Amino acid sequence: MALNIIDEKGTPLDQQRFTWRELTPAPISKLDDDAFTRVRVILMNGIEQEAVRFQHACARMNKELQGPLARVRRVDHHQQTLVNWLLSPDETPLEVTVAYEQVAIEVTAAVAQQEPDDYLAQVYRFGMLEDFDHLYRYSALLDRVEGKDANNITQSYTDITPGRPTEVEHRDPMDDLRHHYDRDTAAAITKLNALTIMAAEHQTRDYYMNVGPIFADPVARQLYAEIASIEEQHVTQYESIIDPGESWLEKWLLHEATEAYCYYSCMQQEDNPRIKAIWERMLDYELGQLHFVMDIYKDVEKRDPADMLPREIPEPIAFKSHREFVRRVLSQEVGLTARGADFVQSQDIAPDEASPQYREYYNRDGSPSSIVADGYIWQPGTELAERRAVH
Amino acid sequence: MTRPTDTGTNRTGLDTAPVQAREILQTVPEQHSEAVPGEQLEMARIRQSYMQDAEVIGTVPPPASMKGAATTAKEMLKGNKPSVFIDKLGERLAFERSGVRLYDAVLTKFDTVGSWDGGPSREELNHIRDEELAHFKMVTDAMERLGADPTSMTPSADLAAVESAGVMQAITDPRTSLPEALHALLIAERADVDGWSMLIDLAENAGQTGLADDFRKAHQREEEHARKVKNWVAGAISGDMARQLSGEQEQRSPRSS
Numbered sequence: 001m002a003l004n005i006i007d008e009k010g011t012p013l014d015q016q017r018f019t020w021r022e023l024t025p026a027p028i029s030k031l032d033d034d035a036f037t038r039v040r041v042i043l044m045n046g047i048e049q050e051a052v053r054f055q056h057a058c059a060r061m062n063k064e065l066q067g068p069l070a071r072v073r074r075v076d077h078h079q080q081t082l083v084n085w086l087l088s089p090d091e092t093p094l095e096v097t098v099a100y101e102q103v104a105i106e107v108t109a110a111v112a113q114q115e116p117d118d119y120l121a122q123v124y125r126f127g128m129l130e131d132f133d134h135l136y137r138y139s140a141l142l143d144r145v146e147g148k149d150a151n152n153i154t155q156s157y158t159d160i161t162p163g164r165p166t167e168v169e170h171r172d173p174m175d176d177l178r179h180h181y182d183r184d185t186a187a188a189i190t191k192l193n194a195l196t197i198m199a200a201e202h203q204t205r206d207y208y209m210n211v212g213p214i215f216a217d218p219v220a221r222q223l224y225a226e227i228a229s230i231e232e233q234h235v236t237q238y239e240s241i242i243d244p245g246e247s248w249l250e251k252w253l254l255h256e257a258t259e260a261y262c263y264y265s266c267m268q269q270e271d272n273p274r275i276k277a278i279w280e281r282m283l284d285y286e287l288g289q290l291h292f293v294m295d296i297y298k299d300v301e302k303r304d305p306a307d308m309l310p311r312e313i314p315e316p317i318a319f320k321s322h323r324e325f326v327r328r329v330l331s332q333e334v335g336l337t338a339r340g341a342d343f344v345q346s347q348d349i350a351p352d353e354a355s356p357q358y359r360e361y362y363n364r365d366g367s368p369s370s371i372v373a374d375g376y377i378w379q380p381g382t383e384l385a386e387r388r389a390v391h
Numbered sequence: 392m393t394r395p396t397d398t399g400t401n402r403t404g405l406d407t408a409p410v411q412a413r414e415i416l417q418t419v420p421e422q423h424s425e426a427v428p429g430e431q432l433e434m435a436r437i438r439q440s441y442m443q444d445a446e447v448i449g450t451v452p453p454p455a456s457m458k459g460a461a462t463t464a465k466e467m468l469k470g471n472k473p474s475v476f477i478d479k480l481g482e483r484l485a486f487e488r489s490g491v492r493l494y495d496a497v498l499t500k501f502d503t504v505g506s507w508d509g510g511p512s513r514e515e516l517n518h519i520r521d522e523e524l525a526h527f528k529m530v531t532d533a534m535e536r537l538g539a540d541p542t543s544m545t546p547s548a549d550l551a552a553v554e555s556a557g558v559m560q561a562i563t564d565p566r567t568s569l570p571e572a573l574h575a576l577l578i579a580e581r582a583d584v585d586g587w588s589m590l591i592d593l594a595e596n597a598g599q600t601g602l603a604d605d606f607r608k609a610h611q612r613e614e615e616h617a618r619k620v621k622n623w624v625a626g627a628i629s630g631d632m633a634r635q636l637s638g639e640q641e642q643r644s645p646r647s648s
Contacts, residue, residue, distance in 0.1 A: 144432065218441035219434040222437065371433045378419070380412075
């Protein structure tokens, strides 16, 4: 039975707290847990990070909301801690990077298929093909620098082949802005989808900016610099699809609903019982926070928040391999690029337009993503292994 | 309780996900050329261009007193550049100091999970820990006598810590067993033996025969550490193997009878 987020009150905000021990649980196993458990951990870290980021921005613009925001945000911060600390210390930053790209591919693919707005579904497919290429480039780096097989992380769920080449993903900033949904007419799931993917991409941008400089290898440092730039473009793209006419409180409410929706999706599909219990607890916390914000919304905006929220939570995000969908999109849309908010075939863009000019300069000394994957073909056991027959 | 050598649900390879594996193997072309050796890849040229422009990681700090340094260099180091010796003394100092912390972490693990037949005793581990501490103090004294600053981090000290960063990660991970922690420690102990050996040569070349004698004693102790740790690790592995084989025999017996 689907979850009714209006009736389910969750854990009251004043009962939401943790000990330091609870915030630092035993990590998941890099070797034994399912790759989608790690996908969920990374996604939810991004969702919580976005919750904190949004609430800080909101507090800086709304004096009267600073108190309630501080209370909810403190819990979100600790939820993020608990979730992010589930990542295990035997994963190198590059292995975690591979997992981040798996999140970007499989979660965006899921969202692209459930998105009812055709234009926005196209936006997601467009971004997904770029992240798909990043997985291939980072896998080449992992193989050629650390001597490791990226598929040990992705567990055969996700293909490791070129997508839209990263080298041509670099665009003029104005070509990364998109049309936004209309807050009055968009489906609730459209709003949740947009916040989910924006959050995931924003944490990816921040992660690459943090770990890029810890690499000694110049090629790795260059690759992180290049792909972090695309992630910045993706954040630009995904935040622009959200209606800027939403009030601060409306946005806060939608953030809370997104958190609840995502934890619900995690809880429904988690096969590790210890982690499932964490998702369940976090969902109860989010429902409590949602109702806390609903009360504020009623008081301040004098409107019924239920009008903006789905009564029953939508179908969960499908945490599974979307291989066939990704392959189809790859075969049909790899040649797309953007002119302003519209998608066009790359051959229809003239060399003197803004994005080719932008790219021409940035790639002048070579594109690290092309150099690192030069001639790279993923195969099990790294490119140094003997080829393995399909059986 | 599950041991790390037990068979479990490891999902990293192709064989644990045959359906997905068949799918992903479709992306591997039947014919493609062998991997190009790394140094021939385009990325090697990027590395080379950075190497050509690179500056050093850092430098050896000057002695506290330049006057004292000149005297030190002249009287104690017989024309050798003192900074080479100081750099490597700094490396040993830092390595021994970190070594104490490695053994502290191993002792915590020991106190939690205990040892095994033929494994280390607490006294043995603690004894080695104290010897690492004594070596740290010996090098500190040596640096002070040479007019060098034992509180500084020299380039070799910095790099040695980068080299052994994974050792501390492996030992402090609550999920690793005592044999796994000792396996990580073996890397540090083996490197330490060679570090002392090279330091003895440097001390002799610098005319520091007294120091060279001290370092020789430390080198002998470190060889003993490495030998002990290696034996503990080897014993643990063969013990696991023997246990599995006897377990398998026990499992087989009822069926064969």
